Amino acid sequence: MGTDRVATFEAELEGVSTVHRTAAADFEETLAGAIVEPAVGTDIPTEDVSLADTPVETAPSPADVLAAETGVTPAGLGVANYGTITLPASEEPREVVSLYCTRHVAVLAESDLVADMPAAYDRLSEDFAAGTDTQILATGPSSTADMGELLRGVHGPHETHVVVVTDR
Amino acid sequence: MSSRRDRADDLRELMESEGEAIGGNTQLINQLTAENVGSFDRYEELREEARATKEAAIENLPDLIDRLEEAVSANGGQLHVAQDAADANRIIEEILDERGAEKLVKSKSMTTEELEVNDHLEPDYEVVETDLGEYVIQVADETPSHMIGPAMHKSAADIADLFNDAFDLEEPLSDDPAELTEFARERVGEHILDADAGMTGANFVVAESGSIMLVTNEGNARKTAVTPDTHIAVTGVEKVVPTVSDLQPFTELIARTGTGQDITSYVSLLSPPVDTPIPDFEADEFRPAEERDFHLVLVDNGRMAMREDEDLRETLYCIRCGACNNACANFQSLGGHGFGGETYTGGIGTGWEAGVHEMEGAGEMSELCTGCSRCVPKCPVKIDIPWINTVVQDRTNRDAEPGDFDFLVDGLTPDEEPSGLDLQKRFFGNIETVAKLGSLAPGLANALADTSLADWLLERFVGVDERRDLPEFAGETLREWYGARGPRVDDPDREVVLYPDLYTEYFEPERGKAAVRALEALGVRVRIPEVPESGRAPLSQGMVATAREQAERVHGALVGHVDDGRDVVIIEPSDLAMFRSDYEHLLPERSHERLAEHSYDVMEYIYGLLENGADADALAGPAGEGEGRGDERVAYHSHCQQRTLGVERYTTAVLEELGYELRESDVECCGMAGSFGYKSEYYEVSMDVGKRLRADLGDVAGEELVASGTSCRTQLDALYDRAATHPVELVAPETGSR
Ligand code: SF4
Numbered sequence: 001m002g003t004d005r006v007a008t009f010e011a012e013l014e015g016v017s018t019v020h021r022t023a024a025a026d027f028e029e030t031l032a033g034a035i036v037e038p039a040v041g042t043d044i045p046t047e048d049v050s051l052a053d054t055p056v057e058t059a060p061s062p063a064d065v066l067a068a069e070t071g072v073t074p075a076g077l078g079v080a081n082y083g084t085i086t087l088p089a090s091e092e093p094r095e096v097v098s099l100y101c102t103r104h105v106a107v108l109a110e111s112d113l114v115a116d117m118p119a120a121y122d123r124l125s126e127d128f129a130a131g132t133d134t135q136i137l138a139t140g141p142s143s144t145a146d147m148g149e150l151l152r153g154v155h156g157p158h159e160t161h162v163v164v165v166t167d168r
Numbered sequence: 169m170s171s172r173r174d175r176a177d178d179l180r181e182l183m184e185s186e187g188e189a190i191g192g193n194t195q196l197i198n199q200l201t202a203e204n205v206g207s208f209d210r211y212e213e214l215r216e217e218a219r220a221t222k223e224a225a226i227e228n229l230p231d232l233i234d235r236l237e238e239a240v241s242a243n244g245g246q247l248h249v250a251q252d253a254a255d256a257n258r259i260i261e262e263i264l265d266e267r268g269a270e271k272l273v274k275s276k277s278m279t280t281e282e283l284e285v286n287d288h289l290e291p292d293y294e295v296v297e298t299d300l301g302e303y304v305i306q307v308a309d310e311t312p313s314h315m316i317g318p319a320m321h322k323s324a325a326d327i328a329d330l331f332n333d334a335f336d337l338e339e340p341l342s343d344d345p346a347e348l349t350e351f352a353r354e355r356v357g358e359h360i361l362d363a364d365a366g367m368t369g370a371n372f373v374v375a376e377s378g379s380i381m382l383v384t385n386e387g388n389a390r391k392t393a394v395t396p397d398t399h400i401a402v403t404g405v406e407k408v409v410p411t412v413s414d415l416q417p418f419t420e421l422i423a424r425t426g427t428g429q430d431i432t433s434y435v436s437l438l439s440p441p442v443d444t445p446i447p448d449f450e451a452d453e454f455r456p457a458e459e460r461d462f463h464l465v466l467v468d469n470g471r472m473a474m475r476e477d478e479d480l481r482e483t484l485y486c487i488r489c490g491a492c493n494n495a496c497a498n499f500q501s502l503g504g505h506g507f508g509g510e511t512y513t514g515g516i517g518t519g520w521e522a523g524v525h526e527m528e529g530a531g532e533m534s535e536l537c538t539g540c541s542r543c544v545p546k547c548p549v550k551i552d553i554p555w556i557n558t559v560v561q562d563r564t565n566r567d568a569e570p571g572d573f574d575f576l577v578d579g580l581t582p583d584e585e586p587s588g589l590d591l592q593k594r595f596f597g598n599i600e601t602v603a604k605l606g607s608l609a610p611g612l613a614n615a616l617a618d619t620s621l622a623d624w625l626l627e628r629f630v631g632v633d634e635r636r637d638l639p640e641f642a643g644e645t646l647r648e649w650y651g652a653r654g655p656r657v658d659d660p661d662r663e664v665v666l667y668p669d670l671y672t673e674y675f676e677p678e679r680g681k682a683a684v685r686a687l688e689a690l691g692v693r694v695r696i697p698e699v700p701e702s703g704r705a706p707l708s709q710g711m712v713a714t715a716r717e718q719a720e721r722v723h724g725a726l727v728g729h730v731d732d733g734r735d736v737v738i739i740e741p742s743d744l745a746m747f748r749s750d751y752e753h754l755l756p757e758r759s760h761e762r763l764a765e766h767s768y769d770v771m772e773y774i775y776g777l778l779e780n781g782a783d784a785d786a787l788a789g790p791a792g793e794g795e796g797r798g799d800e801r802v803a804y805h806s807h808c809q810q811r812t813l814g815v816e817r818y819t820t821a822v823l824e825e826l827g828y829e830l831r832e833s834d835v836e837c838c839g840m841a842g843s844f845g846y847k848s849e850y851y852e853v854s855m856d857v858g859k860r861l862r863a864d865l866g867d868v869a870g871e872e873l874v875a876s877g878t879s880c881r882t883q884l885d886a887l888y889d890r891a892a893t894h895p896v897e898l899v900a901p902e903t904g905s906r
Contacts (some may be wrong), residue, residue, distance in 0.1 A: 062447040062454065082431050093454055095394050095444040099387060121416040124437065128377045128412045133243070133439040137419070142387035142433050146301035146317070147352070148189075148324035149345035154300065154353055155360075156387025156433065 005080045005113050006164055012083030016140035017160040023167050024048040027107075031056075031072070034105045034161045040064050041072030042092040046109045046168050060097070071101030075162065076127070078113035079120045082139060085162060086124070089134035098138075104157040106138075109168040172631050175849040182506045183856055186321035190313065190503035193320045195860075198494040198836075200428025201546065208424060214417040219550045221417070222485035225409045226475055232375040232408045233466065239378030243439050245462035249405070252469050257288040260367075260400060263463050264293060267398045269364035271295075273356075275382070275389035276302045277369025278488060279403050279467055281312060282511040282524055285367070296359040298388035300352045307334050313504035313513065315490035316426055321503045324348060356388070361449045366392035370403040371487065372418060373464070376411045379439040380464070383422055385432045393438060397446045397455070402465045405472065406484040412437070418487060421548040426489035440464075474523040479559040483519030485549040492516050492543035492553050497836035498536045501856045507533045515543050519556040522563070531564025533557075536850075538841030539708050540808035541745065555753055561710020565589045585711050592631040596843035597706035597714060600670055610641035633848040639675040639882070646677035650684065650696045660693035664773070665729045669740040670701045671878040679893075682900035683739055683770050689786040689901050690777045695734065699725040702746040703754065708842045712754075719746070719754040723763060736767045739896065741877050742842065744769050745809035769810065770896050771876075775818040778825065787899045789826040801829045803868040804895070805861065805884060807877035808837045819876060819895045826899060828872075833865040840879035854883070862887045874898065 010019045022030035027049045040060035041051050051058050056072050065071065073094045075085040085106050089095050098104050114120050124135055142156030152158055205211050225232060233249065240247040250256035264272065272289065274280065276299035286295050286306070297306040304319040305312055308330050312318030319327070325343040331351065332340045341347055360366075368389050370380035380401050382389040393399050409415065415437070423429040441460035448455050474480045492515025493499050498506075504513030509529050512520035518537070521530035537557035544553060566586050585594065595602070632638070646668050664687060672680040684694050703718030726736055738744040747767040751760040768776070778784050790800035802823060806816035811834070823830055839857025844850055861883065873892040875881045884892040 061452045062449045063452045065447070066449070084431060089442055089444040091443055091445065091457065093445050093447065095390070095442070096447050096454075099390055099394075117416055117420050121413050121419075125411065125413045128374075128379060128437070128439065133379075134442045134444065135437045136390065137431070137435040137437070139431050139433055143385045144300050144349060146299070146304065146319060146386075147327060147345040147348040151346055151349050154349065154386040154388070155298065155357065155391050 005115060006110060006166070008080040009078055009083055009113060009162075009164070012081060013140065013162070016083065017162060020161060020163045021166050022163060024165050027163070027165060028054050030163055031105070031107075034070075034163055035072065036069040036103055038064075038068045039070035039072060040068040040097055040101065042074070042090070042094045042097055044072075044074045044107045046074065046107060046165055048168065049107065049165055060093070062096070065093070065096055065100050068101050070103040070105055071097035071099075071157075072105045072107065073098045075106040075108040076112065076135060077120055077123055078108045078162070078164070079117060079137070080113055081116050084120075084137050084139040086120070087134075087136040087138055088127070088132060095134065095136070098136075099156050102153070102157060103159045103161070104141075105161045105163060107163045107165065110164050110166045111168060113164070172847075172849040176852060179502060179506055179849070180852055182502055183853070186313070186503045186505060187501055187856070189323045189326070190321045191500050193317060194314075194494045194500045194503075197428055198500075201425055201491060201494065204424045204428045204430065205546075210420070211424075214421050215548055215550055217417040218421055218487075218548055219485065221409055221414045222549050225414075226406060226481065226484050228410075229405060229408065229472075229475060232410060233405065235375040235410075236373060236378060236408055239374075239376060240462075240464055243378045243462075244441050245378065245464060248463060248465045250465055250467050250469070253283040253467075256283050256402065256465055256467050256469070257285060259463075259465055260285060260402070261289065263398070263400055264289070264365055267365060267461060269293070269398060271359065271363045272365045272367055273298050273360050273363040273392050273396070274302075274367045275299055275369070275384065275392040276318065277367070277402060278312075278315060278511065279369050280367065282469065283402070283467065285402070296356065296363070298356050298360060298392055299384075299386060300349060300356070300388075303352055303356055304330065307331070311505075311511070314493055315488050315504075315512070315514075315517075317490070321505060360388075360391050360395050363396045365398035365400060366394075366396045367400045367402060368393050370401045370407055370464075371422070372415055373403060373408045373466075374410070374412050374415070375408055377439050378464075379412060379437050381415055381418075382434070382436040382438070383432050384434050384436070385427075385429075387434060390434060390436055393436070393440070394442060394444050395447060397459050398461045399440050400463045400465060401440070402467065405466045405468055408466075418548075422487055422489050425491040425546055425548045470524040477523075480519055480523050480556065482551045483516060483523055483556060485551055486516050486520070487549060489548060491546040491548070495543040495546045495836060496537075497540065497542070497839060497857045497860070498538065498853060500836070500860070501853055502536070507536055509533050516547075516551060516553050516556065518560045519553075522560045527560070527564055527567060530560050531567075534560040534564070534710065538837050538839075538844045540837030540841050541812040542808050542836045544812055555750075558707060558710050558712065562712040565593065565710050585714055589711070592847060593709035593711065595632075596846070597709035597711040599705045599843075600701040604674075610643055631848045632846050633851040635851060636846050636886070639671070641674055642677050644677065646673045646680035647696050647698065649677055649681065650694075655688075655693050655695070657688050657691060657693040661691050663693045663695065663734045664737045665699075665726060665734050666694050666696050667699060667702075667736055667738045667743060668696050669738070669743045670705070672739050676878070676894075679739055679897055682894070682897040683737065685902075686770075686774060686787060686896055686900040687737065690774065690782040692777070695729070697725060697729070702743045703750075704742050704746050704842065707746070707750060708844075716754045719751050723751075723755055723759050726763060727759070730762060730766045735773065736763070737770050737773050738767055739770050739894065741769065741807035741810040741813075741815075742879075744815070745813060748813055769815045769818065771822055772815045772818040774896075774899065775822050778822065784825060786901065787826060788901045790828055800827075801871045802831070802874050802898070803833075803865055803871045804830055805833045805838065805865060805875045805880050805892075807875070807880055808841070810876055816876070822899060823895060828898065833861060835860045835864045838880050838883045840883040842879050845879065845883060855886075858883050858887050872898065
């Protein structure tokens with residue numbers, strides 16, 4: 001079941017965003033393949049996954065964020081049949097990191113991948129009832145067609161990656 | 169009349185300057201949305217849900233606003249309800265003053281366009297639009313031409329010229345979209361970094377949690393909302409829904425119908441003031457989120473009154489996806505600037521303008537609605553957009569001052585309308601009277617209509633364009649023919665009433681005769697009683713009271729037949745649409761339902777007979793009747809309303825079963841739609857729209873040219889300079905004719 005879901009998620013994002021599957025034990029190595037330095041990020045709450053031993057600066061200043069090539073943040077949920085992830089805000093500057101860097105890398109626990117939007121909204125409703133105050137449903141990089149052609153990367157990232165931690 | 173000529177000139181200029189860009193863009197999006205929605209199997213289910221949510225929310229709006237106020241203040245923000253634009257602008261200015269703000273960045277919002285916030289603030293504050301399309305419009309000092317693509321009327325080359333003129337650049341920009349995007353992104357991006365306040369709209373607002381939903385692709389709304397320490401969200405009161413879970417169907421619908429994407433890059437759910445720390449780029453530090461300030465300005469500006477208005481209320485269900493703009497054939501030619509309107513434009517824009525601005529501008533917009541109905545299945549909340557346009561036209565008619573020639577027309581056409589009604593509308597709305605008079609002496613009427621004097625009179629007084637050929641009266645009406653001939657089926661299994669629509673009756677009885685022969689060949693006995701015009705003619709001129717009177721008369725003439733078990737068979741698709749859908753607004757519910765249930769398109773009826781065992785060999789095929797059918801090729805243009813009703817497939821099924829080789833066009837309304845293409849002010853628009861049909865259908869040499877609707881046939885006749893036939897004429901056997 002679970003693997004099917006990852007496959008659907010991957011298929012939805014094909015050509016839009018890069019999906020990396022990894023076990024928690026191989027996280028650092030997988031992440032190294034997804035980032036371009038300099039990289040900044042915020043803590044990943046997923047169990048057994050940490051940015052501590054990676055080149056990612058986890059207490060960046062605003063200038064660090066602007067100068068960084070890559071921003072790494074956790075994802076709250078994945079929605080398999082849309083290739084969507086949700087980005088919850090916190091006291092850390094996750095929102096700024098996920099938005100201002102050229103490349104965004106989101107870290108998603110496979111157990112947080114749901115099948116479809118109704119299932120996602122069940123979880124979102126609970127979150128908001130419990131006081132969550134931001135969830136961005138993000139699907140691929142930012143884009144615009146305002147200048148006459150569909151282009152990627154406008155105010156948000158040009159390129160997006162999702163690291164799915166398959167045993168969490 | 170000169171105002172007609174002025175209008176025609178304005179529209180021609182717009183088609184020349186903006187038509188190409190807007191046409192290409194809208195048609196592309198329209199295609200993408202059609203494909204997306206067509207392959208999304210939960211579309212109808214989600215539309216039902218979305219519609220139900222909106223209906224309930226508008227119904228309970230005052231209560232929802234109270235709950236929302238509590239939720240917003242519990243979150244640490246402040247809710248303001250603004251009565252009108254001036255009130256909203258005052259509130260916004262006070263907030264900026266209090267925070268000592270000087271520079272405001274804005275993400276795209278139609279509501280702030282409606283308030284003209286920028287004009288109000290600009291003398292004292294720096295205001296920068298961050299959506300790239302909106303930024304282009306701001307630099308050009310223009311108004312948006314489309315609900316979701318404000319600069320859709322500009323090509324990349326136009327934008328390059330604009331930027332090169334407006335900015336003092338070392339190197340001029342080329343018309344490469346990537347280069348232009350990068351340039352605008354950088355300029356706008358710098359403003360966001362040092363803005364003091366950010367203003368967004370809100371696509372939805374959640375009463376229970378005080379959350380707002382922002383739907384974007386660029387990411388500018390997110391930056392605008394969280395980068396400065398002050399966030400002001402401005403939106404209409406109608407955007408409130410009860411709970412977060414209510415947002416699910418909209419999340420899945422809004423991009424599909426708006427842009428043809430499954431979902432936009434970002435759908436942001438925020439319960440501001442948000443927790444994320446404030447980036448202070450100047451001091452290079454993150455400030456604590458506690459310093460954030462959030463204000464939600466809910467704008468009434470006529471909306472609460474719309475809520476009380478039976479006919480305009482539906483407008484409040486609109487989620488502003490822009491699909492109705494793209495689906496509209498006239499919009500594809502003219503763009504939003506041709507429709508006019510102070511803020512909103514095209515499709516549902518009429519309803520919005522009538523509700524939040526003056527009736528006058530809205531009235532002009534509604535005239536461009538041909539009632540073709542192709543926007544209806546595209547609307548994610550199932551709004552009957554043509555009806556709203558009709559209502560607004562009707563109200564505009566009623567506001568008009570009496571003119572000079574009313575005495576003349578009043579005598580000829582005693583209708584239910586006020587005396588100020590425009591002569592042109594009155595002429596088209598009472599076309600049945602004109603037809604009846606003409607058919608008394610068809611030879612004379614035809615000879616007269618051929619004269620340049622008649623052309624001049626018609627153009628001068630009622631605005632019928634000289635370049636259009638008028639239909640010719642038949643020497644004998646359909647009912648005269650049938651009366652002399654009589655029914656030919658004894659001992660029938662079924663009996664039907666063939667509805668003698670105005671055009672078939674007076675101008676084109678041949679297609680009526682064909683319908684009789686085809687039905688008789690399948691064992692059906694036909695009656696053709698006297699039934700008045702369906703009311704389509706006055707309805708298309710916004711003459712609702714007259715249309716209602718006609719509907720009642722039609723119902724009166726047909727209900728006895730229906731009670732006796734006879735079905736009503738209809739040749740003209742726009743009349744079928746009257747019976748099946750428009751009468752919903754004109755007749756009591758039961759009367760409408762009874763008539764709707766028993767009314768059929770003629771080809772649909774034939775299809776049903778064949779499905780129920782009637783013998784297809786009794787009909788004519790490609791090479792005459794019965795055997796030896798060849799592979800005759802047919803170029804078929806169905807009719808917009810047929811497609812909206814989903815009945816065009818019966819025509820193709822029957823023709824294919826009989827052995828015709830078929831190809832179809834599926835462009836939106838070919839630009840005639842009844843009287844529209846005859847009106848001199850719209851003649852060129854209708855020809856421009858027609859060009860797309862010509863391009864879609866291509867050459868028809870060696871093929872039968874077939875169309876279901878009268879107005880489509882008139883247009884095809886003009887475009888191809890040859891006559892088109894009705895599909896029933898291809899299937900009717902020759903025997904049995906007189
Ligand atoms: S009326 Fe319907 S289709 Fe038109 S903008 Fe509103 S929601 Fe979209």
